[in-house]
Protein backbone atom coordinates (compact mmCIF):
# COMPACT_ATOMS: atom_id res chain seq x y z
CA UNK A 1 0.00 0.00 0.00
CA UNK A 2 1.53 3.29 -0.98
CA UNK A 3 1.90 5.71 1.91
CA UNK A 4 -0.34 8.40 0.44
CA UNK A 5 -3.18 5.95 -0.16
CA UNK A 6 -2.82 4.08 3.10
CA UNK A 7 -6.19 4.52 4.81
CA UNK A 8 -4.91 3.51 8.22
CA UNK A 9 -3.87 5.82 10.93
CA UNK A 10 -0.35 5.48 12.22
CA UNK A 11 3.09 4.12 11.83
CA UNK A 12 5.48 5.11 14.61
CA UNK A 13 5.51 8.86 15.16
CA UNK A 14 6.14 10.51 11.82
CA UNK A 15 6.45 14.23 11.18
CA UNK A 16 3.26 16.21 10.72
CA UNK A 17 2.21 16.74 7.07
CA UNK A 18 2.55 20.53 7.38
CA UNK A 19 2.84 23.41 9.88
CA UNK A 20 -0.91 23.44 10.47
CA UNK A 21 -0.86 19.86 11.81
CA UNK A 22 2.36 20.50 13.70
CA UNK A 23 0.62 23.37 15.52
CA UNK A 24 -2.49 21.25 16.06
CA UNK A 25 -0.38 18.47 17.58
CA UNK A 26 0.90 21.05 20.06
CA UNK A 27 -2.64 22.13 20.94
CA UNK A 28 -3.69 18.47 21.32
CA UNK A 29 -0.73 17.78 23.62
CA UNK A 30 -1.74 20.76 25.76
CA UNK A 31 -5.36 19.50 25.92
CA UNK A 32 -4.13 15.99 26.90
CA UNK A 33 -2.05 17.57 29.65
CA UNK A 34 -5.04 19.62 30.77
CA UNK A 35 -7.19 16.46 30.92
CA UNK A 36 -4.58 14.66 33.01
CA UNK A 37 -4.31 17.65 35.36
CA UNK A 38 -8.12 17.98 35.53
CA UNK A 39 -8.61 14.41 36.78
CA UNK A 40 -5.66 14.49 39.20
CA UNK A 41 -5.94 17.91 40.88
CA UNK A 42 -8.17 19.61 43.38
CA UNK A 43 -7.93 23.41 43.15
CA UNK A 44 -10.49 25.46 45.07
CA UNK A 45 -13.91 25.82 43.49
CA UNK A 46 -13.63 29.50 42.55
CA UNK A 47 -10.32 28.83 40.79
CA UNK A 48 -12.01 26.09 38.80
CA UNK A 49 -14.77 28.51 37.71
CA UNK A 50 -12.04 30.94 36.56
CA UNK A 51 -10.30 28.18 34.63
CA UNK A 52 -13.61 27.14 33.02
CA UNK A 53 -14.21 30.73 31.90
CA UNK A 54 -10.74 30.99 30.35
CA UNK A 55 -11.25 27.69 28.54
CA UNK A 56 -14.71 28.68 27.29
CA UNK A 57 -13.19 31.89 25.85
CA UNK A 58 -10.39 29.89 24.22
CA UNK A 59 -12.88 27.41 22.71
CA UNK A 60 -15.06 30.24 21.33
CA UNK A 61 -11.97 31.87 19.80
CA UNK A 62 -10.92 28.55 18.22
CA UNK A 63 -14.45 27.92 16.94
CA UNK A 64 -14.46 31.24 15.06
CA UNK A 65 -11.89 29.83 12.60
CA UNK A 66 -13.02 27.91 9.46
CA UNK A 67 -14.59 24.58 10.50
CA UNK A 68 -14.13 21.21 8.78
CA UNK A 69 -16.32 18.24 9.74
CA UNK A 70 -15.04 14.76 8.94
CA UNK A 71 -11.92 13.37 7.30
CA UNK A 72 -13.41 13.31 3.83
CA UNK A 73 -14.00 17.06 4.03
CA UNK A 74 -10.45 17.55 5.29
CA UNK A 75 -9.04 15.88 2.17
CA UNK A 76 -11.38 17.58 -0.33
CA UNK A 77 -9.50 20.89 -0.34
CA UNK A 78 -6.20 19.13 -1.09
CA UNK A 79 -4.43 21.38 1.43
CA UNK A 80 -4.50 19.23 4.54
CA UNK A 81 -3.02 15.96 3.23
CA UNK A 82 -4.35 12.59 2.07
CA UNK A 83 -6.90 10.41 3.90
CA UNK A 84 -4.03 8.50 5.54
CA UNK A 85 -2.26 11.68 6.61
CA UNK A 86 -5.43 13.21 8.03
CA UNK A 87 -6.20 9.92 9.85
CA UNK A 88 -2.68 9.97 11.22
CA UNK A 89 -3.64 13.26 12.88
CA UNK A 90 -7.32 12.86 13.76
CA UNK A 91 -7.90 9.16 14.48
CA UNK A 92 -9.54 8.97 17.95
CA UNK A 93 -7.08 6.29 19.17
CA UNK A 94 -3.93 7.03 17.20
CA UNK A 95 -4.13 10.62 15.98
CA UNK A 96 -1.47 12.93 17.33
CA UNK A 97 -3.74 15.94 16.74
CA UNK A 98 -6.71 14.38 18.54
CA UNK A 99 -6.47 14.76 22.33
CA UNK A 100 -8.82 11.77 22.81
CA UNK A 101 -6.06 9.53 21.43
CA UNK A 102 -3.56 8.20 24.04
CA UNK A 103 -2.13 7.74 21.20
CA UNK A 104 -1.62 4.13 20.03
CA UNK A 105 1.38 3.70 17.72
CA UNK A 106 2.01 0.77 15.38
CA UNK A 107 4.80 -0.62 13.26
CA UNK A 108 5.08 -3.71 11.07
CA UNK A 109 8.11 -6.02 11.22
CA UNK A 110 7.95 -9.08 8.97
CA UNK A 111 4.69 -10.87 9.69
CA UNK A 112 4.09 -9.27 13.10
CA UNK A 113 2.64 -5.88 14.03
CA UNK A 114 3.99 -4.18 17.15
CA UNK A 115 2.64 -1.18 18.93
CA UNK A 116 2.54 0.68 22.16
CA UNK A 117 0.37 2.94 24.15
CA UNK A 118 0.48 4.82 27.46
CA UNK A 119 -2.71 5.55 29.38
CA UNK A 120 -2.73 8.23 32.08
CA UNK A 121 -5.19 8.71 34.94
CA UNK A 122 -8.00 9.89 32.66
CA UNK A 123 -8.28 6.25 31.48
CA UNK A 124 -8.84 4.79 34.95
CA UNK A 125 -11.51 2.10 35.26
CA UNK A 126 -10.85 -0.24 38.21
CA UNK A 127 -8.43 1.43 40.68
CA UNK A 128 -5.07 2.08 39.05
CA UNK A 129 -6.15 0.17 35.92
CA UNK A 130 -7.10 1.01 32.36
CA UNK A 131 -10.87 0.91 31.77
CA UNK A 132 -11.77 -2.31 29.92
CA UNK A 133 -13.61 -0.39 27.19
CA UNK A 134 -10.40 1.48 26.39
CA UNK A 135 -8.46 -1.80 26.30
CA UNK A 136 -10.92 -3.03 23.66
CA UNK A 137 -10.76 0.27 21.75
CA UNK A 138 -6.95 0.15 21.74
CA UNK A 139 -7.10 -3.38 20.34
CA UNK A 140 -9.64 -2.38 17.66
CA UNK A 141 -7.37 0.41 16.48
CA UNK A 142 -4.18 -1.61 16.67
CA UNK A 143 -5.63 -4.71 14.99
CA UNK A 144 -7.29 -2.55 12.33
CA UNK A 145 -3.89 -1.13 11.46
CA UNK A 146 -2.17 -4.52 11.75
CA UNK A 147 -4.36 -5.72 8.86
CA UNK A 148 -1.65 -4.18 6.70
CA UNK A 149 -0.04 -7.59 7.26
CA UNK A 150 -2.73 -9.09 5.02
CA UNK A 151 -4.06 -8.45 1.55
CA UNK A 152 -7.74 -7.60 2.04
CA UNK A 153 -8.25 -4.97 4.76
CA UNK A 154 -11.75 -4.60 6.11
CA UNK A 155 -14.00 -3.54 8.93
CA UNK A 156 -14.08 -5.18 12.34
CA UNK A 157 -16.71 -7.95 12.23
CA UNK A 158 -16.02 -9.04 15.80
CA UNK A 159 -13.45 -8.34 18.46
CA UNK A 160 -13.33 -10.83 21.32
CA UNK A 161 -11.24 -9.56 24.24
CA UNK A 162 -9.99 -11.69 27.15
CA UNK A 163 -8.91 -9.70 30.20
CA UNK A 164 -6.29 -11.84 31.97
CA UNK A 165 -5.22 -9.39 34.64
CA UNK A 166 -5.57 -5.68 35.26
CA UNK A 167 -3.89 -3.38 32.75
CA UNK A 168 -1.93 -0.79 34.74
CA UNK A 169 -2.14 2.95 34.17
CA UNK A 170 0.93 5.12 33.52
CA UNK A 171 2.79 2.15 32.10
CA UNK A 172 4.14 1.59 28.62
CA UNK A 173 1.80 -1.04 27.17
CA UNK A 174 3.25 -3.23 24.43
CA UNK A 175 1.04 -4.62 21.68
CA UNK A 176 1.56 -7.49 19.28
CA UNK A 177 -0.65 -8.88 16.49
CA UNK A 178 -0.57 -11.57 13.83
CA UNK A 179 -2.86 -12.87 11.14
CA UNK A 180 -3.95 -16.39 12.07
CA UNK A 181 -5.82 -17.17 8.84
CA UNK A 182 -7.53 -15.59 5.87
CA UNK A 183 -10.48 -16.84 3.79
CA UNK A 184 -11.76 -14.74 0.90
CA UNK A 185 -12.82 -11.37 2.34
CA UNK A 186 -12.25 -12.54 5.94
CA UNK A 187 -9.04 -11.96 7.89
CA UNK A 188 -8.72 -13.59 11.31
CA UNK A 189 -6.21 -12.10 13.72
CA UNK A 190 -4.94 -12.47 17.25
CA UNK A 191 -3.52 -9.72 19.42
CA UNK A 192 -1.81 -9.39 22.79
CA UNK A 193 -1.25 -6.57 25.26
CA UNK A 194 1.65 -6.67 27.74
CA UNK A 195 2.70 -4.52 30.68
CA UNK A 196 6.34 -5.50 31.01
CA UNK A 197 6.32 -9.32 30.95
CA UNK A 198 2.72 -9.60 32.11
CA UNK A 199 0.07 -10.49 29.51
CA UNK A 200 -2.84 -8.28 30.60
CA UNK A 201 -5.26 -8.87 27.72
CA UNK A 202 -5.51 -10.75 24.44
CA UNK A 203 -8.00 -10.73 21.60
CA UNK A 204 -9.26 -12.57 18.57
CA UNK A 205 -10.70 -10.49 15.79
CA UNK A 206 -12.35 -10.94 12.43
CA UNK A 207 -12.04 -8.22 9.81
CA UNK A 208 -14.28 -8.40 6.76
CA UNK A 209 -13.43 -6.59 3.58
CA UNK A 210 -16.51 -4.76 2.23
CA UNK A 211 -17.83 -6.39 -0.97
CA UNK A 212 -16.61 -3.46 -3.10
CA UNK A 213 -13.28 -3.13 -1.24
CA UNK A 214 -12.22 -0.81 1.58
CA UNK A 215 -12.33 2.34 -0.58
CA UNK A 216 -16.06 1.84 -1.19
CA UNK A 217 -16.48 3.23 2.35
CA UNK A 218 -15.70 6.62 0.90
CA UNK A 219 -18.92 6.62 -1.16
CA UNK A 220 -20.94 5.27 1.79
CA UNK A 221 -19.65 8.12 3.93
CA UNK A 222 -21.12 10.74 1.56
CA UNK A 223 -24.83 10.00 1.61
CA UNK A 224 -25.72 13.51 0.52
CA UNK A 225 -23.85 13.00 -2.75
CA UNK A 226 -25.31 9.56 -3.32
CA UNK A 227 -28.91 10.31 -2.41
CA UNK A 228 -29.49 14.07 -2.93
CA UNK A 229 -31.72 14.76 -5.92
CA UNK A 230 -30.37 17.29 -8.44
CA UNK A 231 -31.23 20.92 -7.60
CA UNK A 232 -33.85 21.05 -10.42
CA UNK A 233 -35.85 18.19 -8.75
CA UNK A 234 -36.09 19.93 -5.38
CA UNK A 235 -39.28 21.63 -4.09
Ligand SMILES: CCCCCCCCCCCCCC(=O)SCCNC(=O)CCNC(=O)[C@H](O)C(C)(C)COP(=O)(O)OP(=O)(O)OC[C@H]1O[C@@H](n2cnc3c(N)ncnc32)[C@H](O)[C@@H]1OP(=O)(O)O
Pocket residue numbers: 007008083140141144145154155156157158184185186206208209210211214215217218
Ligand atom coordinates in the same frame (compact mmCIF):
# COMPACT_ATOMS: atom_id res chain seq x y z
C1 LIG B 1 -10.93 7.65 1.37
C2 LIG B 1 -10.76 6.23 1.55
C3 LIG B 1 -11.62 5.67 2.70
C4 LIG B 1 -10.93 4.49 3.36
C5 LIG B 1 -11.57 4.13 4.66
C6 LIG B 1 -10.63 3.28 5.48
C7 LIG B 1 -11.31 2.81 6.73
C8 LIG B 1 -10.37 1.97 7.53
C9 LIG B 1 -11.14 1.03 8.42
C10 LIG B 1 -10.26 0.55 9.53
C11 LIG B 1 -11.07 -0.22 10.52
C12 LIG B 1 -10.62 0.04 11.92
C13 LIG B 1 -11.46 -0.71 12.87
C14 LIG B 1 -12.83 -0.13 13.06
O1 LIG B 1 -13.04 0.70 13.91
S1 LIG B 1 -14.10 -0.67 12.08
C15 LIG B 1 -15.57 -0.04 12.90
C16 LIG B 1 -16.33 -1.12 13.62
N1 LIG B 1 -16.88 -2.04 12.68
C17 LIG B 1 -17.97 -1.76 11.97
O2 LIG B 1 -18.58 -0.71 12.07
C18 LIG B 1 -18.42 -2.83 11.02
C19 LIG B 1 -19.92 -2.84 10.83
N2 LIG B 1 -20.29 -4.04 10.09
C20 LIG B 1 -20.23 -4.09 8.74
O3 LIG B 1 -19.95 -3.08 8.09
C21 LIG B 1 -20.51 -5.40 8.11
O4 LIG B 1 -21.21 -6.22 8.99
C22 LIG B 1 -19.22 -6.16 7.63
C23 LIG B 1 -18.45 -5.31 6.56
C24 LIG B 1 -18.28 -6.47 8.81
C25 LIG B 1 -19.62 -7.46 7.00
O5 LIG B 1 -20.63 -7.16 6.06
P1 LIG B 1 -20.80 -8.00 4.72
O6 LIG B 1 -22.11 -7.60 4.15
O7 LIG B 1 -19.60 -7.88 3.87
O8 LIG B 1 -20.88 -9.43 5.36
P2 LIG B 1 -21.43 -10.75 4.77
O9 LIG B 1 -22.73 -11.04 5.41
O10 LIG B 1 -21.35 -10.76 3.26
O11 LIG B 1 -20.35 -11.77 5.37
C26 LIG B 1 -19.10 -12.01 4.79
C27 LIG B 1 -18.45 -13.12 5.57
O12 LIG B 1 -18.07 -12.59 6.88
C28 LIG B 1 -18.72 -13.35 7.92
N3 LIG B 1 -19.08 -12.44 9.01
C29 LIG B 1 -19.47 -11.16 8.88
N4 LIG B 1 -19.66 -10.62 10.11
C30 LIG B 1 -19.36 -11.60 10.99
C31 LIG B 1 -19.35 -11.68 12.41
N5 LIG B 1 -19.66 -10.63 13.17
N6 LIG B 1 -19.00 -12.84 12.98
C32 LIG B 1 -18.63 -13.91 12.25
N7 LIG B 1 -18.62 -13.91 10.90
C33 LIG B 1 -18.99 -12.76 10.30
C34 LIG B 1 -19.96 -13.97 7.26
O13 LIG B 1 -20.39 -15.13 7.95
C35 LIG B 1 -19.41 -14.27 5.89
O14 LIG B 1 -18.64 -15.43 5.95
P3 LIG B 1 -18.77 -16.54 4.79
O15 LIG B 1 -20.18 -17.00 4.86
O16 LIG B 1 -18.47 -15.80 3.49
O17 LIG B 1 -17.77 -17.58 5.13
